Amino acid sequence: MFQTFAAPSHATAVPERIKGLRSLLADKGLDAFILPRGDPHQSEYVAPAFERLAWLTGFTGSAGLVAVARRQAGLFVDGRYTVQARSECGGGLFDLPGIARTALVPWLREKLKRGDVVGFDPWLHTVSEIERLRAALRPAGITFKPVRRNPIDTLWGRARPAPPLGPVLPHPMKYAGRTAETKIAAVQKVLKEDGQDAVVLTSPDSVCWLFNIRGQDVPHNPIVLAFAVVPAQGKPELFVAPEKLTREARQQLDGAVKTQAPDALKSRLQTLRKAGKAVRLDHDRAAWALARALGPSAVRGADPCVAMKAIKNPAEIKGARAAHVRDGAAVVQFLAWLDGAIADGTRIDEIQAVTALEAQRAATGALKEISFDTISGSGPNGAIVHYRVTEATNRKLRTDELFLIDSGAQYLDGTTDITRTVAIGTPSAEMRERFTLVLKGHIAIATARFPKGTRGLDLDPFARRALWAHGLDYDHGTGHGIGSYLSVHEGPQSISRAGTAVIEPGMIISNEPGYYKEGAYGIRIENLVLVTEPETPKSGERDVMAFETLTLVPIDRRLVVKELLTPDEVGWLDSYHARVAAEIGPHLEGAALTWLDAATQPI
Missing domain, CATH: 3.40.350.10 (Creatinase/prolidase N-terminal domain)
Incomplete structure (x- = not known):
């Protein structure tokens, strides 16, 4: 586990x-x-x-x-x-x-x-x-x-636990899609254009992406805790504990990157300062201690890797699609098991649900880690947005309640994140109404068409409109960026009130509106979506982008009030379920396939 x-x-x-x-x-x-x-x-x-x-x-x-x-x-x-x-x-x-x-x-x-x-x-x-x-x-x-x-x-x-010393591992080109040398050259091009001598990279995600490495320093995140200094010319320097470097990692980094112990970072920054170099530092991401060490040499500027890694290359997009088919089959097998166990009268609890889902993902043979602690919330626990079940809080899934399960996986070819809300027994009219309002918001994002320059804050109201009309809302963002076998939360993109970053083709973002009634239940429907290349619609005048839904798992039809959906919304849901059946069905058999066939019928 x-x-x-x-x-x-x-x-x-x-x-x-x-x-x-x-x-x-x-x-x-x-x-x-x-x-x-x-x-x-x-x-x-x-x-x-x-x-x-x-x-x-x-x-x-x-x-x-x-x-x-x-x-x-x-x-x-x-x-x-x-x-x-x-x-x-x-x-x-x-x-x-x-x-x-x-x-x-x-x-x-x-x-x-x-x-x-x-x-x-x-x-x-x-x-x-x-x-x-x-x-x-x-x-x-x-x-x-x-x-x-x-x-x-x-x-x-x-x-206090000791600092982590997980091994540094190469990330294969098959999944990375671009060589470290190509990425380094892109960063150095930005520095030269901006008249800067170097950049200090402080985010482990950026360091791992740039050098095509991954690690095991943080639970559920395949990252290496390390800093890097990339000069406008010459070899970058990676500041990492030498005992973390495996033979394979040394071979990959050799020639392109100079490695040093973390203790050497301070003296390197002081050298840059004494030489009067202009050193780029992301003031919104970097520790205050680093700016103090650089003094007047510190030049405010965004980490150039952040925007670059947010736009997935063809290999990463191919990997994401493959990861979601694999993950979708595992989640469907779990949901089929869950419905079958409940129908048989088995009393499942939140921990059993987590372990059963992880077992299905592990059975793929490709699971490297989960992407975060699974949120397994029964009844009122589902109203705790980032609930983490423990032995002290563990609760049975009870009849006539809702069960919210938000989970994800780390595979070499992609990172997943999915939330489904499941009816246990007979849901109330209020539960079905509010689930359908959340679904309307989810569909509004999934079907959005938007021009170049659109920001996440421009799209966020799409997801809330149906809830707002009923005096309802939720207190979290509608969507966050996703890494490629990296962090499940990745910037700069988001769909939220604070989402000022422009949405670009190739970005992967979550679509996860919700509703939470404290002390009673929680509802969230989450799929990951890929921003498509711009194109001009028939009879249109401007290029617009759209979202391709990557996540392939049925949405619980028992919770949908069809009368609250427009014909277009019904069409989207039926089309989505038909696609799920077509893409996931070939990977299933027996009871799971039978369950999928029933769960994806038109409403």
Whole structure:
């Protein structure tokens, strides 16, 4: 199993840990300390050694920040985690004021006074974040001070897990589609055009993509924790623990890349600074510590790899399609098993569902990892957007409830992410109505046609219109980018209120509107879609792009109210199911094939 179900053991120790932190703050002359969930690479998913936020607060979500002052503490999370934060961090120890980006500054203004000092770990905050905080709180007389050693590490002591040392592995050209030399040349071309001498790459995704390598440093993410410096001319430098480099990786990197130990990064940056070089640094992604090391040599600029890797090349697109057929067959076999077990009266619980689904993916013989901890939410647990089942929260799938399962896989040829909401027994009229409203939003995205220059924020309302008309909504983005055997969450593209990146052909994005009734049920329908090349429709005047749906798994027809769908929406659903039957059916037999035939009938 790639997923474990042990309940977090931090909760009972949290009060003493907060007390210990406050004692350290007093010793350091600090009035507060801010701690995000993150690592020196600003990763969304982190290795156990960097789970400082969970250790200190008990909150286990993938995004959040805590501010601990002398007498108060505030935990800040986004809309995906409000329910989870109340559950994991209740009891009055923390204020739960809202989203960090908007709520942290007013909270600090309220709790602190003029002259107070806020400590921060310079490796855990981006340059832009610290700039924003300093600018916002300077009028209140509140200052920010970097600390040399994170006080959480002092408190955690020897019990803190060791940093990961997963092996570095070559990513075959069959799946990468472009050589590392070609990618490096593209990055160097950008630097020369912009008059810059080098770029510091801080995102492991970028480093892995650029050099065609993968790793095992972070659960569910085939990445290597490493930094790189790419000069406008000459060999790039990869800063990675030498014990991670396998013989195969050394052979692939030899000649094209110079490898050095991570400790050498600081001196390399200082050398660039002393030479007066212009060094590109992504202030929205890079740690503040790196900007401090570069000083005036740091030039603000986006990581050039981000936009390049977001647009998949033909080999990556071919791999994504193959991965989704394979994955679709595994998920269909799971859903057929689930329906059969429930019909036979077997009481399935959330953990059994997770293990059964992972077993189906493992049976393909191609599974390298799951792409994130499976969200297996029965009844009210489905309303927790990023719910993670544990032995303590495990719940049976009960009759006349909804079951939400959001999962994904890592294959060499592609990364998958799919959510299906399943009726257990007889769903209520309200459940069916709201499922159908979510489906209408899903279809609106799937069938969208849009011109060049369209951004994710332009498309996001398509998914919400039907819900808005009924006074309903959801508090997360509609879609995120997907990597190619990399992170399941990839920028710059997204379909969301914050989606300012232009949608480009070759990008893969999720389409996942939802609805959540706290304490009752959750609904989400998620497919991955590929942005197609622009073309002019018949009798049209402008080129428009569209989405090709990659995910191939039936949507639960038992939850659809046909009367709420337009004829075009009915046509899309029937056409989608016909395609699922045609592409997945040949990979199935027996009970699973029979189930698929029934599940893909026209509505």
